[in-house]
Structures are given as structure tokens and as C-alpha cells.
Amino acid sequence: MHLFLKFLCETVHGGRGGYPQFFSLPRCHLPFRRSLQTTTTETKHCLLILVGLLLGGIIFGAEEKSPPVMNSDVFFLYLLPPIVLDAGYFMPTRLFFENFGTIFWYAVVGTLWNAIGIGISLFGICQISAFGLTDITLLQNLLFGSLISAVDPVAVLAVFENIHVNEQLYILVFGESLLNDAITVVLYNLFKSFCQMRTIQVIDIFAGIANFFIVGIGGVLIGILLGFVAAFTTRFTHKIRVIEPLFVFLYSYLSYITAEMFHLSGIMAITACAMTMNKYVEENVSQKSYTTIKYFMKMLSSVSETLIFIFMGVSTVGKNHEWNWAFVSFTLLFCLIWRALGVFVLTQIINVFRTIPLTFKDQFIIAYGGLRGAICFSLVFLLPPSVFPRKKLFITAVIVVIFFTVFIQGITIRPLVEFLDVKRSNKKQPAVSEEIYNRFFDHVKTGIEDVCGHWGHNFWRDKFKKFDNKYLRRLLIRENQPKSSIVSLYKKLEIKHAIEMAESGMISKVPSSVSLSEYHEGKIKPLSPTEMENMREILTKNLYQIRHRTMSYNRHSLAADANEKQAKEILIRRRHSFRESLRKTNSLSRERPAAANTKRFLSLPKNTKLPEKLRVRNKTSSRVGDSSDSEMDATTTVLNLRPRAGKILREQRLRQQRPPSEFSMEWKNEVDGSQNGRGEQQEPGSLPQPSIGFRQPLLTRPRFGTLSREDLTADHGLARPVPPPRLVRQASQGERQRSKPENQPY
């Protein structure tokens, strides 16, 4: 009982000591970070453990025996796979493979370093007879070291968002967390089997190393194989949409179980399966199934993690503890020391090979953010007590380490980093304009990076892409051409109507040129500090975010919809302003040289199938910026835009060979509509005049719609049918609602 009280006091004290400090830190010197989160993952974990402790205490008090402890089957078969699946599914694959060397280095070598280092130093401590630990053998220490080196750094990703936008660092931490789980489990099994053998020969060590590789690679192969099978299956599921998500989950779980059955690494298998499946499944399943998959996956992993932490709290209370000051404190010490040393040394070595080196702050975050989590906890419960007479000691030590890292390190990492940040940053309050300029520069830089294809080239990636395009995509992805051009035409009309409605909601916000010219000289008055503060706040909230290539990963939520909303607003405004400028220049001259070919692409950021997409768009047309299907998250948009664009280009080329009569150009005629002030309508069968030297980028899929200036000139001879009354009315209403056109340079 006194143990329980001791633990409770320690945690509560640690918690109480941590909270006020955390909440009282001023945040005004961090104006433009990606998210101003008020609740953090670390505090969530702490609260969960506290709840578990409470529960455990209640059960213990009520029944006077140890509460039910999570056993290994439950953990490894039911609680762990969803977490790993979630991490693998949302992993940005391209970034992952580009940094694979570094990730592998940190995960494998780092984990080995930690495991062996902690094991050997603990063995050294155990040799000191004063501590009463001499019966713990070297192998047992090594095993203990391997299980306690399982770091779960995903919790620190939330911290990264707020202080440091470094994609390389992000993917490093993320990838390391995935891989080192697998490696820890493999090492654990290895050492456990060693412990159970009577004698160990050198050949066994080599066999162990070979086994390590076989287990890892075998798991990956199984995962990839089943990932392909899953993708292939989804190719044929267009008649049975409702059970599409089921296939995704079933195949992933199947890969996990199969790998475990063959004594290979289930974690690697499920990760590989998720990463493989991701690309192809996205394109095959319907919009709603895709949403379902993502939300369900997040739900499962959230639930698993919550349960694990509560179990941890519950299991702490009870009689299966053995306290030994030396062992526990030295374990904690060595964990910290070896982690810091490991990260530091590895970084020095890896920085030689990287063009963008990791700074000291990055290293500090990685080292300090090495929180231990559920894996070590469950692994220690799995130890067979026959081979490990001091099992209770191990359990106690592990629990102390976990509690320490989760509570103390988890809560203090953010303030510490802010402290580090503040010291180096300028103490002066930034002027209002500086924030604008900073954001301006960031946007420009991002834009230029996008233009020059910042990510560089890679021989293997190109080869894989070629192979992928030639064979895999043909095999695994279903082609979905619309059946008839009339159907697609109708759908285009719907979508245009939807855009109109969205746009009319937004037009009123565009400043009229009247207000722009309303400027009286000499009216600038000096502002008080509160007004400046207000201004800064307004700017912080409303300035558009820079587009980030990788979304932040959070186990408990999907990527924010803010980016989607922002993208929509920008696109709609551009389209509107372009149309206005065209209208203006149109009134000046209707003849434009063919070379003045400015097109706008209205990329409705969605990628998959035609019919569902459009119906979805239709339903959500009245609500700008949010929809029930707002999984149109920037993850998909951002990460897949390039391959998407390539695919579109391919399709364009394909279409160029087909007879152009199938084409109907949706937005083209709305530009003409501006000539007679009437609404936009469609003309089925209207052609781009190839004689003008017109290139053919237009697509029938409403994924992209284009406005073409040249089409103005092309339209002289074409008679336009009378549009359906509904559209005309709407369109003319839309015209009336528009404010005076903004003065745009184009």
C-alpha cells in the first residue's frame, strides 16, 4: 500500500509542479506558428495515466487484490496493430523514402546503441554487491535494455509544429518511431530466446543477427504483397461501395497476423501494407469510403492508445512491485544519458552526409523527446517469470521510467524549447508590418520552390515511377471514364452551378475599387499599443498559412481543414478576379493575339471518381469551406498534387488523339457570357479551334476547369443555344450581386 501512495504522491507532485508552469508561459513572442494548440498530446497522456491510477486504486481498494492487467495477447493482437496501421497509413511516403537512409540509421543503430549501452551499464551497476542485484545476469540486463529503449517520439511531433517547421526533422522522428518499434520487438525476442538457452556460442550470435534481417525483410515483403492484393481487390469493388473500407482493414490486419504466424515482424508488415495500399486504394474507392477509412482508422488508433494508457495506470496499482533504489534510479539515469549521447553522436556522423544539417535545437528535441510508452510496458509484462526471478523489479523500473518521461519530460519539453527559442530571438516587439513581410517572403519562397520542383531527383525513384506507371497502375487502378458525354456534361453544369453559389457568397468580401481609392492624405494617426496588439492579433489569425508539404501527424485528429478552406478561397478569388479583368479588357478589345494565352485552372482539389465527387460538390455547394466530406484534407491535396498533375497531363495527351468532338469546354463559354452580360452556359460539342494554335490542356473531368482567353476569339462563328432558364436566372443574379470589379493587373 505504501508503494501506491508513494507513486501517487510522486505523480501528483510532478503533475502539479508541471501544470502551472506550463500554462503561464507567455506566448506572444511566437506569433505565426502553425497551430496554437491549447491542449497537447503530452497532457492527454498524463491525464489518461492519472485516470488509470484512479481506477486502479478504486479496484484495489474494493477488492483488495491486484486489478486485471493487460496481458500480452490483448496488447499485441488488438491494441498495437491499429496504432501502427494509423502511423503507416498517414506516413508521407515520398518524404519517407527520400530520407530513408537517415531514418534507418537513427532507428536501427540508435536503438541498438541504446539497448546495448543501457544493458551493459546496468550490468556494471549490478555487479556492485552493495545494491543487492548481483543475481541479474548480463543477458537479462541486455534484455531489459532492449525493451526500455523503445522510444515513442510521436508525442513530440506536436511540439515541433509550434516551434520549428522543418520537414526533414519531422519525417525523421516519425519514421524513427515506426521503425524502432519493430526493431525493439525483434531484439526483445532475440534476447529472450538467448536467455532461455543454456549455452551461447558465437554461431548463435550470428544466427541472431541473420534472424534480425530475415524477420525485418520478411515482414516487409509480406506487407507489400498483401498491399498489392488489397489494391487489386479494390479495383473491382465499384458495385459494393459500402464494404470497401472493410477490405482495407482486413488486409492490413491479415498482413499483421500472417507475419506473426511466420514469426516475422508484424509491425513491419502492417506498415508496409499500409504504405503500399495507400496510393492505389485512394484512387479506387469512392469518396465516402475514403473518408470512412480515414476516420475509422483514427478512431481505432485513438481508442487503442487511450486504452493502453489507462491500463498502464491501472496496472501500476498492485502488489507486483519490488522497489530497489539503485536499480530504478540508475535505469532512469542511463536512459537519459544514453539517449542524449546516442542522438548527439549519430547526428554528428549523419550530418556529414546531409546537405541540411540538424541543429543543436533539433538534437535536443529529439533527445529530450524520447518518451517511453506502451511498448516497453507490455514487453516487460511478457517476461516469463521462470527465467526472470526479479521480474517485479523490472516492472517497477519500467513504470518509473515511463511515468517520469511522460509526466516530467512530456510537460516540460515545450517550455524548455520555448526558453531556448526566446533566448536567441529578438526581444523587441515586432512591428505590424514585419509580420506581413515575413509571411510575404515565406509565400514567395514556397512559390519559387514549387516552380523549380524543389524536391530534386532520384534515380531509383524515377525507375520506380516508370515501373509503377507502366505496370502497377494499369493493373491496380480502375479506369473510370464517364459513360456518355451527355452525362458528363450535365455533371459539369452542376459543378459550375455549385461554384457560382460558393462564389457569390465570397464576392461581397472582395474590396471594391471605390474603397481602394478612398484615401485621404495625412490621415494616418499614431496608434496606441493596444490597437497595435489588436492589429497583430487580427493578422495572426487571418494571414494565409504557408502551404506545407507534409501535414503534421496527430494520432487523435485528422489534418486540419483550414488549408482546404484557404485553398478554396484563393482559387475562387483568383477565378473571379480573372473573369473581372477579362470583362474589362474585353470591353476594350475583342481581338487578342493568340499568343496572349492566359489560362486559369480551377483545380477543385479532389482526385477520385467522377459521379460521387460531383454529387458531393453539389450538396456542399451552399456551404463554403466546410462540408461533411471535408476529408478533402490538405494531405491528399498537397501530397498528391504532383502525381495527380502528371496523370492529368497523360490523360490530356491521350485525349489529343481522340476526336475532339467529345470535348465540351465548360468554362470557356462563361467568359463569352460576359460579352452579353448573360450567364454562363454550356455548349456541347463546341470545339477549340485548333487552327489558332491552341493547345489542348482542357479536361473533361471537372477536376480542372479552364478559362481560356483565346476562346474569346474562337467564338465568333458559334451559335450559342439558349441556356436553361434556371441557370440564366442564377447567373444574372450572380452578376448583379457582384461589386465593382477590382482593379487587377492582368
Added chain:
Amino acid sequence: MCRMFQCYTEVNCDACRCLTDELFVVEHARTAILQPTREDFQRIPELAINPLGDRIINAFFPEGEDQVNFRGFMRTLAHFRPIEDNEKSKDQNGPEPLNSRSNKLHFAFRLYDLDKDDKISRDELLQVLRMMVGVNISDEQLGSIADRTIQEADQDGDCAISFAEFVKVLEKVDVEQKMSIRFLH
């Protein structure tokens, strides 16, 4: 000119190869004319959702033209080459390299200044602000923010920001880092 060539070669063969990944170069490689137009830039989806996308595209095209050749393209990109230390001590008599701090700032200044009168007027500032900000800010608020910005920068009282004032406001900002892209990976 030799600076330009330096920039050209550094910014580089690799950049050319990575550009082949970009749509418009692929498209044009088929016709063997490497002269992308504005539409090709606009086909880059990421630029479409960049608030300053139009301005950035415009910056690539020289005055009044609608096509950019490779040299012009490289010239624009050369502004973003990181400043290296060994360059600072090189000959001070030669023409200033394109990626000097002053030229980087000039590039940014040109993005604001559309009518090329070497001043950022309130209108131009408002336009850029409106592009960068969502729809939730009213015109009055935006106007006062623009006023404040001009007030902070303006020294000669003409209610517009000249290039010299622009440079002065940004003297504490690490422009070299913000406007540099590492082209080689």
C-alpha cells in the same frame, strides 16, 4: 556576365533535371521548344493555391512578354541562390551578383510594385494584403493595417514606400535565409 554564368551553372544542371519533372518542360520537350508561357506555370497546382501565385508567375516573365526562355527562367531563379561567405570577399568592383541581399530585396519589391514607379503605394499594398489575408477582415481593418505598415516604413512622408525605405524596414529580417533555396540535394 560571368556572374550570371556562374549562377547559371550552379543553379544548375541538377535544377534542369529536376525541372524535367515539371509539367511544362515535359510538355514542351515534345515540341522541342523550351518556351513556357503563363499557362504552363499556372498548371503547377501548388502555385494555384499560393496566395501570391499570380505575382510570382509574373515575376518570371520579362516586361510585356508572354514567354520565358530558359535563360530568363534561370535568371529569376538565380535570385534565390544562397549567399555564400566566400563570395563576400570577392571582387567588389564587379557587378553585383543576382543573389545579393540588395537584389533579393529588389525582387521582392518588384512583386509589390506593379506599375514600376519604384514606390509601393497604398493601393498596391492593399492589393497584396488582400491576397494574403482571408475573407474575414473587413476593408476598414485592412485599410488601417495598410496605413500602419506605411507609417512604420515611411520616412520622407510621401505615404508610399520607396525601395530605400523598404530596405530599411527589413534590415533586421534575415532576408538571406528567407529568400534562399538550396537547389542541390
